Amino acid sequence: MDTxxxxxxxxxxxxxxxxxxxxxxxxxxxxxxxxxINNNIAISDLFNLYKGLLTxxxxxxxxxxYTRQKETWICxxxxxxxxxxxxxxxEDYLPNYHRRQSVDEPNHPLLQHFSIxxxxxxxxxxxxxxxxxxxxxxxxxxxxxxxxxxISAITNIIAVAIENKRLFKRQLDQERLKRxxxxxxxxxxxxxPSELPNNEQYEFAGIYQPHEGVGGDxxxxxxxxxxxxxxxxxxxxxxxxxxxxLMSNFQANLQTLVHRKYLSVKKFxxxxxxxxxxxxxxxxxxxxxxxxxxxxxxxxxxxxxxHNPPFMYTQGKIQRxxxxxxxxxxxxxxxxxxxxxxxxxxxxxxxxxxxxxxDLQNDKDEYFNDTHVEQFMKxxxxxxxxxxxxKLMEEVNRFKGERSFPDDISVLTGRLFVNGKMxxx
Numbered sequence: 001m002d003t004x005x006x007x008x009x010x011x012x013x014x015x016x017x018x019x020x021x022x023x024x025x026x027x028x029x030x031x032x033x034x035x036x037i038n039n040n041i042a043i044s045d046l047f048n049l050y051k052g053l054l055t056x057x058x059x060x061x062x063x064x065x066y067t068r069q070k071e072t073w074i075c076x077x078x079x080x081x082x083x084x085x086x087x088x089x090x091e092d093y094l095p096n097y098h099r100r101q102s103v104d105e106p107n108h109p110l111l112q113h114f115s116i117x118x119x120x121x122x123x124x125x126x127x128x129x130x131x132x133x134x135x136x137x138x139x140x141x142x143x144x145x146x147x148x149x150x151i152s153a154i155t156n157i158i159a160v161a162i163e164n165k166r167l168f169k170r171q172l173d174q175e176r177l178k179r180x181x182x183x184x185x186x187x188x189x190x191x192x193p194s195e196l197p198n199n200e201q202y203e204f205a206g207i208y209q210p211h212e213g214v215g216g217d218x219x220x221x222x223x224x225x226x227x228x229x230x231x232x233x234x235x236x237x238x239x240x241x242x243x244x245x246l247m248s249n250f251q252a253n254l255q256t257l258v259h260r261k262y263l264s265v266k267k268f269x270x271x272x273x274x275x276x277x278x279x280x281x282x283x284x285x286x287x288x289x290x291x292x293x294x295x296x297x298x299x300x301x302x303x304x305x306x307h308n309p310p311f312m313y314t315q316g317k318i319q320r321x322x323x324x325x326x327x328x329x330x331x332x333x334x335x336x337x338x339x340x341x342x343x344x345x346x347x348x349x350x351x352x353x354x355x356x357x358x359d360l361q362n363d364k365d366e367y368f369n370d371t372h373v374e375q376f377m378k379x380x381x382x383x384x385x386x387x388x389x390x391k392l393m394e395e396v397n398r399f400k401g402e403r404s405f406p407d408d409i410s411v412l413t414g415r416l417f418v419n420g421k422m423x424x425x
Contacts, residue, residue, distance in 0.1 A: 062133025128159035216243030
C-alpha cells in the first residue's frame with residue numbers, strides 16, 4: 001500500500017472518529033437534558049442547556065425557540081439573531097406551520113434568517129416552535145445522520161417538559177386558589193350573622209347568595225344599648241376573595257364606630273369613609289345603608305350612602321329611605337351628609353337589598369326592578385320575615401327562569417313592632 005493510500009485511509013478513520021465523538025457529545029447532552037428535567041431544573045437553565053446543544057455540539061449558528069406564555073408567544077432562547085429582529089411579532093405566521101417544513105419569508109425582518117421550522121404539538125395545539133438557520137441543513141455526509149431529526153427530538157423533550165411544568169404550576173395555583181377561597185368563605189360566614197333576632201320588639205331574617213362562592217355583600221344587626229338597635233347592609237365594588245377580605249375589614253371598623261353612642265351622624269360617616277379610603281386607596285368603594293332604632297321613643301334614624309334605598313312598608317304605604325350621602329371610599333371628604341328621621345306610629349316592615357336583586361333579568365330581558373319589589377312587598381307584607389324571604393326567593397327563581405344570577409344577592413328583611421308582635425309572627 002503506497003503512502004497516498006495510507007493517508008486516505010487515515011483521513012477516513014479520523015473523519016469517522018470525529019463523527020463518532022461528535023455524536024457521543026450530542027447524545028450525552030441529550031442525556032444531560034433528560035436528567036436535568038428529572039431533577040426539576042429551572043426552566044431558564046433548561047433553555048441554556050438547549051442553546052448549548054444547538055450552538056456548541058450541533059454548531060447551529062442561527063436559531064430561535066418560541067414557547068407560549070399565557071396567550072402570547074415569546075422567544076425564550078436564541079442565537080445569531082439581533083435583539084431588534086427578535087422583537088418582531090410572528091404570531092400571525094405560526095398557525096401556518098403544522099409540521100417540519102421550510103420557511104420562505106425573504107421580506108420578513110426576522111423570518112428571513114431561517115430556513116426551517118420545527119413545531120411541537122400537544123394533542124391539537126402547539127406548545128413550541130424552533131426556527132433554524134440555513135447552516136442547520138448541511139447534508140447528511142457532513143454529520144453522518146440527519147441533524148434536524150435530533151434537534152426535533154430535543155425540542156420535543158424540552159417543550160413537553162415546559163408544558164408539564166406549566167400544567168403543574170396551574171394545578172398548584174388552582175389548589176392555592178381553592179384553599180384561599182375556602183378561607184374566604186370561612187371569613188364571610190363569620191361576617192354574615194347566622195342568627196338574627198326574633199322577639200316581641202323586632203324580628204329580622206336575611207338572604208345571602210354569593211355569585212362566586214364568596215362575595216362582597218354584607219348585612220348585620222346590632223344591639224347598641226340604651227334601648228337602641230341598629231341594622232345595616234353594604235356592597236363593595238368587585239367580587240371574590242379581595243372583596244370578602246375588604247368587607248371583613250369594613251365590618252371590624254363599623255362595629256367599633258356603631259357602639260360609640262355619642263358619635264354624631266356626620267362624624268360617624270366621615271370616620272367610616274376615611275377608614276374605607278385608607279384600606280382601598282381609592283381603588284374600590286362601598287355602598288352602605290344603616291338605621292338606628294330607639295325602641296322606647298319609636299324613633300328611626302338612617303343614612304343611605306350611595307346604596308339602593310331600602311323599602312319601608314307601614315300603614316299601607318311604601319316609602320323609600322333615600323336620605324344620606326355619596327358612596328364610601330371614593331372621596332377624601334364627603335361633600336354633604338343628610339340623615340333621615342322617622343317616628344313610627346305603626347309596625348313597619350323593612351326590605352334592605354343589594355343590587356344583585358334588581359339587576360336580575362328574565363328570558364325577555366326584563367329586570368326584577370323596584371316596581372316588581374314594591375308589588376311583592378304589598379302582597380306579602382303580613383308574613384313573618386322568615387316566610388317573607390322564602391316567598392321572595394321563590395318569586396326570584398320563578399322570574400329568572402333559566403337565567404343565572406348575575407351578581408351576589410343579599411337581602412335583610414326586618415319588622416319593628418310598635419303595637420306588639422303580631423299573633424302569626
